[in-house]
Amino acid sequence: MITKTSKEPKFRRRAEARPDEVLDAALSLFTEKGYARTTVDQVAKRAGFSKGTVYLYFASKEAILEGLVQRTVEPIAEAAFETMTHYRGDPHPVLAQFLRAMAQAMAEPRTRAVTIIILQEAATAPNIAALYRKSVLDRALPAMTALLTQGVAGGHIRSIDPELTARSVIGPVIAHLLLSEIFGVHPEGGLQMDRLVENHLTLLFAGLEPDKGDAP
Numbered sequence: 001m002i003t004k005t006s007k008e009p010k011f012r013r014r015a016e017a018r019p020d021e022v023l024d025a026a027l028s029l030f031t032e033k034g035y036a037r038t039t040v041d042q043v044a045k046r047a048g049f050s051k052g053t054v055y056l057y058f059a060s061k062e063a064i065l066e067g068l069v070q071r072t073v074e075p076i077a078e079a080a081f082e083t084m085t086h087y088r089g090d091p092h093p094v095l096a097q098f099l100r101a102m103a104q105a106m107a108e109p110r111t112r113a114v115t116i117i118i119l120q121e122a123a124t125a126p127n128i129a130a131l132y133r134k135s136v137l138d139r140a141l142p143a144m145t146a147l148l149t150q151g152v153a154g155g156h157i158r159s160i161d162p163e164l165t166a167r168s169v170i171g172p173v174i175a176h177l178l179l180s181e182i183f184g185v186h187p188e189g190g191l192q193m194d195r196l197v198e199n200h201l202t203l204l205f206a207g208l209e210p211d212k213g214d215a216p
Contacts, residue, residue: 019057021047023071026064031113035065035121035128062127069118069135072111076101077140084143091151092208095169096201098144102173103197116181119174141166157208165208172200 025047029038040061044051058064080098087094105111122129141163148162176196179185187196 018047018049018053019067020071022049022054022057022064023067026061027068027110027113030065030068030117035061035117035125040064062131065117065128066131066135068114069132072108072114073105073118073132074135076105076111077136081139081143084147087147088150089154090156091147092156092205094147095144095204099169099173099197099201100194102170103193106173106177106193107191112177112181115177119178120182140170144169151208155210158210160208169204173197 022043026038026043029042029046033042038061040054041051043061043064044054047054054064058067079101083094083097106115118128118132122132144166145162148157148160148165151157152159152162173193173196176191176193180187180191
């Protein structure tokens with residue numbers, strides 16, 4: 001009786017861990033073989049489950065990828081949205097916080113791998129592009145645009161186009177990942193994401209410095 005009771009929590013923990021085990025298996029296969037060449041059968045075998053068990057948690061391969069985005073990348077956009085949406089004042093510290101959080105996240109191999117998979121597959125898979133847009137871009141970009149808009153109105157930064165500047169804030173990080181992870185153009189010393197972001201912040205903040213004529 002005591003033995004049976006002691007096994008039940010272990011079983012429950014195992015069941016609760018299954019979605020993450022599926023996601024871990026899928027990420028390793030997507031990285032090794034590519035998303036298009038990976039099947040749900042292969043994911044199930046890598047995770048040590050039956051195909052039916054995988055379908056209990058994820059309805060399709062696309063749903064597995066969505067789960068990876070929700071687990072690794074979406075929290076970054078969510079945090080940015082929450083911080084930027086209600087912020088009023090000088091946007092410099094918020095932009096720095098966001099970009100440094102991106103650098104920290106992209107230094108984590110699993111988060112970086114998911115982002116690279118999306119970048120590789122989005123051009124030929126509209127559903128994947130739409131998934132990433134809904135989960136990440138449709139939240140982060142409008143929030144950053146609003147942050148920059150109020151920064152211009154308050155005289156904290158020069159009069160710029162907030163929507164295009166939001167793209168310029170994120171663009172160098174994406175370009176850096178593309179150059180390093182897809183084209184194999186690596187900076188000396190490895191990915192150096194933290195150094196890239198600090199260098200980007202120096203240039204960005206110099207460009208946002210208000211002109212004397214911009215003061216309200």
